[in-house]
Amino acid sequence: xxxxxxxxxxxxxxxxxxxxxxxxxxxxxxxxxxxxxxxxxxxxxxxxxxxxxxxxxxxxxxxxxxxxxxxxxxxxxxxxxxxxxxxxxxxxxxxxxxxxxxxxxxxxxxxxxxxxxxxxxxxxxxxxxxxxxxxxxxxxxxxxxxxxxxxxxxxxxxxxxxxxxxxxxxxxxxxxxxxxxxxxxxxxxxxxxxxxxxxxxxxxxxxxxxxx
Amino acid sequence: xxxxxxxxxxxxxxxxxxxxxxxxxxxxxxxxxxxxxxxxxxxxxxxxxxxxxxxxxxxxxxxxxxxxxxxxxxxxxxxxxxxxxxxxxxxxxxxxxxxxxxxxxxxxxxx
Numbered sequence: 001x002x003x004x005x006x007x008x009x010x011x012x013x014x015x016x017x018x019x020x021x022x023x024x025x026x027x028x029x030x031x032x033x034x035x036x037x038x039x040x041x042x043x044x045x046x047x048x049x050x051x052x053x054x055x056x057x058x059x060x061x062x063x064x065x066x067x068x069x070x071x072x073x074x075x076x077x078x079x080x081x082x083x084x085x086x087x088x089x090x091x092x093x094x095x096x097x098x099x100x101x102x103x104x105x106x107x108x109x110x111x112x113x114x115x116x117x118x119x120x121x122x123x124x125x126x127x128x129x130x131x132x133x134x135x136x137x138x139x140x141x142x143x144x145x146x147x148x149x150x151x152x153x154x155x156x157x158x159x160x161x162x163x164x165x166x167x168x169x170x171x172x173x174x175x176x177x178x179x180x181x182x183x184x185x186x187x188x189x190x191x192x193x194x195x196x197x198x199x200x201x202x203x204x205x206x207x208x209x210x211x212x
Numbered sequence: 213x214x215x216x217x218x219x220x221x222x223x224x225x226x227x228x229x230x231x232x233x234x235x236x237x238x239x240x241x242x243x244x245x246x247x248x249x250x251x252x253x254x255x256x257x258x259x260x261x262x263x264x265x266x267x268x269x270x271x272x273x274x275x276x277x278x279x280x281x282x283x284x285x286x287x288x289x290x291x292x293x294x295x296x297x298x299x300x301x302x303x304x305x306x307x308x309x310x311x312x313x314x315x316x317x318x319x320x321x322x323x
Contacts, residue, residue, distance in 0.1 A: 096279075
């Protein structure tokens with residue numbers, strides 16, 4: 001049995017911290033955390049609560065990506081936002097425009113984020129940009145978010161646009177808009193920082209059908 | 213049956229970072245000054261809406277500030293914004309000028 005220092009060195013060589021993995025993969029720390037949450041990397045926590053990521057799982061992930069495997073490379077490209085993926089945020093609150101901008105820049109630096117501050121401009125920009133993901137507030141000047149969503153759904157050109165609703169409404173206040181919210185992730189603004197990155201990652205990871 | 217604890221007036225920075233910023237202290241540090249800066253514009257817009265008697269505009273401003281104040285942990289002031297949001301949409305507009313002044317004083321003291 002080796003000495004304590006030898007055992008400690010061997011253990012350290014077999015795993016990395018989240019920050020070390022992020023630096024090695026060229027990603028944001030939070031992106032690595034999401035990969036662990038999705039089971040793409042194997043990790044555990046020390047008694048002190050520090051996350052440690054298995055080195056072999058990182059090397060396996062890299063190997064899969066470099067080999068060009070569809071689930072690896074394409075999934076990674078989606079999650080990293082590579083390939084000029086576009087997000088359009090339709091939100092009249094400057095506070096939440098700024099927060100979403102900071103969050104996207106930090107966690108999905110390769111995504112292109114555009115912003116419209118009312119429903120009419122939002123519809124026009126959606127037509128112009130045909131974003132991959134549309135983040136919509138429900139209470140908007142011009143036309144409300146639910147009307148905007150129903151309008152987009154009637155146009156085939158938006159069939160592949162993923163929708164995410166961000167709102168400060170809850171409970172009964174959501175009822176008038178429920179008709180537009182079937183199968184749409186709804187994130188309450190108080191939980192935006194926690195839930196939006198996961199929802200964006202999930203939307204980006206879904207495969208985009210090949211155009212006919 | 214035990215009564216539910218009343219909601220605090222202000223959350224600590226640690227609570228705000230943990231509860232509203234997913235533990236991301238850097239994001240909180242970047243966001244907070246932007247929010248406080250935007251409050252200055254919000255209050256100017258609210259002054260204008262009140263002078264014009266534009267209740268829908270005042271309601272939107274109060275609604276927005278309510279969420280932003282709660283996000284950075286100022287729950288009591290957020291509740292004041294909620295009260296103004298309700299008054300500007302359901303009547304009671306005669307009470308608004310006094311309440312708006314109190315609200316602005318409270319917001320201006322946030323550092």
